[in-house]
Amino acid sequence: MTAKENLEKVLNSLGWSKKRLAREVYVELNDDDNEKEILNFEDKVKKEFQRSTTKKEKFEFYLKIISNHREFKKLDLVVPNYKSSNLLSDSLTDGLSQISKELGDELGK
Incomplete structure (x- = not known):
């Protein structure tokens, strides 16, 4: 499941x-509630979902932000967030990443 698909699934939930x-x-990123800027940002996000060139990191960033929202916490969902520590060998890291991907794909069904 791609980052975009994962985010869309969470939005649906x-x-x-x-x-x-x-x-x-x-609202999370800005101190002001400028309605014009909010509308511009809505258009920007809408276009990001339509473009195939939007980087997965953008969708992951949005997911990270909303995973802290009180409504998200009520869903009893978990957002995987791997942080590399350079303590594991490359082959072990690759293997664990593959297992995580397969589990995420299976749970996403």
């Missing part, structure tokens, strides 16, 4: 639109 996602992310 929350009952949120992409517009709601954009508003929540904007």
Whole structure:
């Protein structure tokens, strides 16, 4: 499951639109509630979902932000977030990453 698909699944579970996602992310990242800027950000997020060139890190960033939201915490979901520590060998890291991917794919079904 791609980062985009994972985010869309979470949005569906929350009952949120992409517009709601954009508003929540904007409010989290900004101190002001400038309605014009919020509308611009909504358009930006909508276009990111439409483009095939949007980097997966963007969707992962949005998912990380909403995973701290009180509504998300009520869903009893877990967002995988691997942090490399350079303590494991490359082959072990690759193997664990593959296992995690397979588990994520299986749980996403």
